[in-house]
Amino acid sequence: MSLTDGAIQRMFTMSGSSDDPSFLPSVQILHLKKIAQNGGADDRWKVVLSDGNRFLSGMCATQLNIKVNSGEIAQFGIINVNEFLVNTLPSGQKIVIVLRCELVQNPGSRIGNPVDITKAGNVGSAQAQPSGGVGGGAQPMYGKVESAGNPYGGGGSNPYGSRGNSGGMGMSGQGSSNPVIRTNASSQSFTPISGLNMYSNRWVIRAKITNKSEIRTWSNAKGEGSLFSVVVLDSSGTDVKCTFFKEAVDKFYNLLEEGRVYTFSGGRLKVANMQYNTCKSQFEITFDQNSEIHLQDDAEDIQESYDFVKIAALSEMEPSGFVDILAVVKHVADPAVIVSKKSGKEMTKCELTIQDDSGADVRLTVWGDLAANAQTKFANLPIVAFKRARISDYGGRSLSGSGCSVNPTIPQANQLRQWWADNGSNTQARSLSSAGGGARGADPFEQRKTVSSIKEEQLGYNEKPDWLSFKATITFLKKDKAGDEGAWYTACFNSGDPCKNMFKATQTSDGFFHCDKCQQTNEKCVRRFIFSGTVADDTSTSWVSVFNEQAESMFNGVKADELYEKIAEGDRDSYDSTFAKASCTEWIIKCKVKQEHVGDESRVKTSIVSLTPIDYAAESRNLLAALGV
Template identity: 50%
Template sequence: MTGNGGGPSFSPILQVLDTKQVPGPQGSVRYRIVLSDGKHYIQGMLATQLNHMIATNLIGANTIVQVEQFMSNRVKDRTVIILLNVHALRNEPSRIGDPQDIEKAQIATPGTNYATGSSVPPVKTGSPNPYGGPSRNPHHASPVRSSHAPIVRDTVNGTPITNISNLNMYANKWTIQARVTSKSDIRTWSNAKGEGSLFSVELLDQTQDVRATFFKEAVDKFYSFLQIGSVYTFSGGRLKVANAQYNTCQSNFEITFDQNSEIHLANDDGNIQRQHYEFIDSIAGLERTEPNTMVDLLAVVQAVGEVATIVSKKSGQELTKCDLTLIDTSATQITLTLWGDKAASALTDYNQQPVVAIRRARVSDYGGRSLSLSGSIETNPDIPQTAPLQTWWRTQTANGGVTGKSLSATRGGAGVMESLEQRQTIADIKNNNLGYAGDKPDWLTFKATVSFLKKDKEGGSWYPACANAGEPCKNRYKVTQTTDGNWYCDKCQGSFPTCVRRWIFSGVVEDDTSSTWVSFFNEQAETLLAGATADQVYAETYQDQQDQDAYDSYFAKANHTEWIFKCKVKNEMVNEESRVKTSVVAMQPVDFAKESRDLLSALAKF
């Protein structure tokens, strides 16, 4: 167990002498394990994600294992090896050799410093995530650090300071000194155990960054106190293993602080940088980047979209969002989505086309390539790369601007209108071959005039929908009338005395580049027809006797009106024939005053 000096490829083959279940933090199960190399044995702990190897008898007494990843820690004057990644090779009938306690061998063999762990090789860094999960970010992969580095790096007012990189589950009392690099909005939660509020911050010191979360009373105590950019000392937190799905920080752990934690403003001596960036080479490279990858990038905000609200399908809560169009020296554009308070203030914060440094944006393949902010965004950062990018952008705008390739040319989603700069034309549907992006639709926003509405459907331009307003129907699924006059729904298998009529018809819209057929469904049709519902028009024009003139009048008022349309474009098979179908998913009347202001603003940029 003395190792060979500790190269990065060190993967010792050892024998398990014994395993024992011990209680872990917060009622969890941990396993103590004794490892031998035939000459010495040492105490170890199995990482919780490897517990199944004990439960399924892959590891037991006398099993031969290969240790791929580990950490060494000093606990109560003993060296404890934490096994992070292990392969079981075979089972032996008995113990090999006559191994002795390595701690006693330290006393018998002067000159080998077991106490500091210097004889234990550093952790193999074959996986960026030492807990066996997927890498949080190949651009930001942080090797697991062994315990060679000193646990305490300095003192503040007599208090020892621990590096974030040296935090571990076996050190209960620690104090870190770190800069707050990002702070989330306050969020509320509710489940079977109760309800409350929380917020999270990201903390950075000279070694790593770590995510910390505050719950309930700690929210009231610390939210206003903690300011982005300031340096604090933190103690009294609890550690847990980082969840790689949601946590993008370098540390292998997360911290939870409560109202009893101690946080104090510290002197900012400049030794901790304001933010740690690992910028990608250019936006152009994102076209080949895998979805869900986290990236840092430096870019210019070319345009700010409209601030909009959407309802989350997962939580049902209303969310604020805003899309920024980013560009860099590769003359490539991409859309970045901001959320919450950052989105609400986007028009004020970014309308002067600043340079922005973005820490941890998640890559999406939704509509080409796009980004969603998961970390922080800094305006005109004080870093060497900012000035050259500002100079490039000023040169481009002075020479009439730059027309770049957009990775998010078909970016968008239902209900969110792009800004004037992000709009397209009807001709772009054909020119950009929209609708042929595999299983996913393309999206575009354009301004157009309604030139024709196909309203002459027998029985009216609607369909009978289920009267069940709850799940699973929500008044959407088509029903059929039975011989007894009731309406039967295949979806919920219910029978109802009435139905709900919903609009469905098509029409032609045109701009100065082309025209296209589009489909209007219920919500969009009601917007087009000044709020008239299908049930209302049916009652007035069809229920007692057909009044064709009254029916036609609703559509006549909508003809030749001008709108901004958000459309979904998808290639579909209709009667065994491939057709590109364009459906209106959102629409709003043209606000001519705002349109004029936006045009003047766009002209001023040139």
């Protein structure tokens, strides 16, 4: 049960076990204590290690939790430490981070009578700098660390209150020894993005900006301000999201350009929220006005790397995952503005239909500025490479992405372009999004279905709504409502939040209209269409629900309030004729199909979400192409 003599002192004064890669000390665990109670993989364990003469406090990296929970790592156990870091906290205290270890045996009692290394007179104070290392920074096991040049340490103006990387005891060690890369072009040493960890607070990364967002504003209980973000990629092939707040926005926004290479230092690490982060790094970086960013000569050693997945394979993959996709953009829908249910803010989206040589196509949604400019950016059937597009089961299979390269200069793109030119454009693709679609705009011609598909494909019985488009004729509109003057409801007159002229307002005994949503009472209301009808094609007939925007399209822009005024003036014929003119008209109709439960009864409800007039010339061309004429 021999312990490595002098192991703790060597760790404490370590110039890096890089001097001797075979240094794998055997030490004893004197104490083991959980310092967080998250109940699982996020637990943190404090450890005290001893060589029989000295002891030093430290932490177990989270990847060792499974060994702690199984009892393999326990008090008085003797372990071989295969990989570790030594970190100096802002207080000057040194801790050892155990990244990998293996149990030798457990004698069940303490060996020797060790004393605290920080109080032992022969090794100096706890604030002594490790020789040859960077003060305050985690040291790698192999290769000396040269100064990363971050004079500012942590500090940042992140209004969300995320934790910085100083100290880092509350975060995972991730098993990285934070290696250093030296480039041929400079004597400066850089930390690869893949080597960033919460136990190192001095680093410099050299990376290319692959994506830059617009400036946005935020407001919460801690204040308000502006922010923007960039995605940077380095030569290790890993990218990371970087966010700039407040003063850093003014300082850096106009200086940073997509496609240019910079060095970055003085940022704070935090664990990434992978629900919204599509980068490979499991961290995010926050920069403030004290951070240092310097433009570098553009370098060919930083190239975007992809791990492409064929579209046909998406049907076998789990939703919420991320994939790299290379495809031809064969259809671009009109951009649409929607209101986020979570934030209440308007967002621009655009749906692309993309296809590759696997015999399948899929719908991919882009957002923000990319969506607003989609008609121009994706014109003329370009080849596009999307980095880490998110898989969704919204209407079959669909994708959502932001970071893309149009007509990338990579061999795979040349091969796909040749395939498309040879015969790919004439290939009838299987659509993975045929049962889906967004709530705006009709699906492309090749993705349309028939009215009978609603029953034949059992649409509406899934957890989420199903969507489909078909060409059909309006055969009947139910314009009369019992006890009411027309096919509408009275909505709140408040056009602002939270009602926006949508929530029902009830007429009171004094003739005013009261809204339970905003608790306001107004003299007036806004009437909004709501009624049902039937649509039919040559395969079947179906009942559908019609709402205000769709009814106004159907009635050529006539509003419910206008028809109400006609009835109030005694002109009922105008009301009847408006519905009569809409009957027997033909449209491209997009519907949402969803099962609803009313009391003890369950039924499938089909609602019209958009009506598109038929372009008969384009329709004829599509039919001829489908027939191969």
